[in-house]
Amino acid sequence: MPVLVMKFGGTSVANIDRIRRAAKRVGVEVAKGYDVIVIVSAMSGKTNELVGWVGEISPLYDAREYDAVVSSGENVTAGLMALVLQEMDIPARSWQGWQVPVRTTSAHSQARIEEIPTDNINQKFGEGMKVAVVAGFQGVSPEGRVTTLGRGGSDTTAVAFAAAFDAERCDIYTDVDGVYTTDPRISTNARKLDRIAFEEMLELASLGAKVLQTRSVELAMRYNVKLRVLSSFEEMDDNAGTLVCAEEDIMESKVVNGxxxxxxxxxxxxxxxxxxxxxxxxxxxxxxxxxxxxxxxxxxxxxxxxxxxxxxxxxxxxxxxxxxxxxxxxxxxxxxxxxxxxxxxxxxxxxxxxxxxxxxxxxxxxxxxxxxxxxxxxxxxxxxxxxxxxxxxxxxxxxxxxxxxxxxxxx
Missing domain, CATH: 3.30.2130.10 (VC0802-like)
Structure with a gap:
């Protein structure tokens, strides 16, 4: 079966109702014949709460324990998403980073992904599992400790899985309906882009646009992973959102795009x-x-x-x-x-x-x-x-x- 990666950010899984809404979107893609890998963030505000607890205990904390604490938010969301999908009669299983395993460097709180073996998840797909719900933002170090990838790391997780599994596309669901020519809060004339080149998105992300994490765009460009940014709060549409793709996939681009x-x-x-x-x-x-x-x-x-x-x-x-x-x-x-x-x-x-x-x-x-x-x-x-x-x-x-x-x- 073709593989599709779907990533849901914190606002998209902020409570049980929103997790159910996200799960319905997953169900639509499963019905189309995809094996789906769902990457989830922690519920909105949860990571900040966990970081605050660590800081309250000690400003000079052990980075290994920091990662153990702040990565737990994604674990909760992954388990809840899998349970909701199972209630919908969709065979699903949650996976923490170490179970895949998502192998990373040892740089706690700023780790980089080195390898994602596909054997474990592909074996389960072969046995009838339709959805693997993976906790984003986390992996495991060579020493066997839980690591985290830095803020926005779930975007990077999603793109890395799309590259590793040769996914047809990586859909990033967030609270905005795509990439705009500028911040709509500043200019009422801002226009949603149907397509944008990797290089442009990388520049916009590094210059302050917070739609995608910079490292995720770098990874997508390196492995030519087609990214689609779309809202989890709007009606499903195959042409919704903004497609981030190679320059040659864009017929003609404006001189300035953003x-x-x-x-x-x-x-x-x-x-x-x-x-x-x-x-x-x-x-x-x-x-x-x-x-x-x-x-x-x-x-x-x-x-x-x-x-x-x-x-x-x-x-x-x-x-x-x-x-x-x-x-x-x-x-x-x-x-x-x-x-x-x-x-x-x-x-x-x-x-x-x-x-x-x-x-x-x-x-x-x-x-x-x-x-x-x-x-x-x-x-x-x-x-x-x-x-x-x-x-x-x-x-x-x-x-x-x-x-x-x-x-x-x-x-």
Missing amino acids: IAYSRDEAKMTLISVADRPGIAAAIFGPLADAGVNVDMIIQNIAEEGRTDMTFSCPVDQVLRAEKALFAAKESGSINFHDLVADKNVAKVSAVGIGMRSQSGVAAKMFKTLSNEGINIKVIATSEIKISVLIDRKYMELAVQALHDAFELEKA
């Missing part, structure tokens, strides 16, 4: 750094060691052997960055006059695979922002993306203006 934003950014500037070979490594090496996620980087023109170095990072990592850089200064590996942090900035980005073959996108973007009186602090580009750092108070205005300028409301 406007993304990240509200909680910070701009940090090292003033008067020695301009010498290796200075960038001396700066960004300690930041990497401290786990600071650096994005945009600009180095000014040097004068008299000194230069300024500017970079952006999440605002909640500013203290970590400051500590790492001042420690590097004290050790003598770098020397700078001052470190200035601006915590009131936001990142706005235009994304589209059409940028590869058409010029003028940057000029249009900068002109649009200029017409709105918005000053650009930092610019970063890639083959299919242009990002700018601006004052946070202008973020929503910038998103709306760019969405209108590139006419993204038009199909």
Whole structure:
């Protein structure tokens, strides 16, 4: 039988009624002749509650026990989903990560999937099981301990299973009905996309769009897994949602396909750094060691052997960055006059695979922002993306203006 992977997020399984609703969707696919692998998240809010309990006991917790606790939410959902399916006379069985087994690295709370053997589940399919309900977000380390994959890890679990079982498709059910050209809460003209290329979705996910976890999109692109993002609260339709697929599966794409934003950014500037070979490594090496996620980087023109170095990072990592850089200064590996942090900035980005073959996108973007009186602090580009750092108070205005300028409301 062909295999279909269906993943249900926390809001889709928030209570028994919603689990029953999700199970009915599974039943429809079983009736079509699929063997179905269902990946479930914990009930909405449950993971936060479990994390809070661990933090209440100790801020310096054992990461192995943290994983043992926070992974339990998915186990509950998987068991309940299997029971509901059995009540519908659909042969179903729940599976925890270690039972499959989902083999991962030993990096607790941020583990990466290394292998998903298919023998156990395929054997049960051969014996008449129609649905394997698998707890998402978790696996087992080489040491035999439960591991978790980080927030949003159930998306990654679903794509990994789709790749391992050569599934026809991986459907991600969530509380939104697809991928939009921008956040509908900011622009009323936002339009749902029927299809979007892996590269575009990856950029949008990494730039702040929270529809899919970045690692899940990376995995889907690597193994060419067709992803469909759709709502678990709307009527079933074979053409519903947004299909995330290879570029060649899209007839023609707009030059810009989406406007993304990240509200909680910070701009940090090292003033008067020695301009010498290796200075960038001396700066960004300690930041990497401290786990600071650096994005945009600009180095000014040097004068008299000194230069300024500017970079952006999440605002909640500013203290970590400051500590790492001042420690590097004290050790003598770098020397700078001052470190200035601006915590009131936001990142706005235009994304589209059409940028590869058409010029003028940057000029249009900068002109649009200029017409709105918005000053650009930092610019970063890639083959299919242009990002700018601006004052946070202008973020929503910038998103709306760019969405209108590139006419993204038009199909």
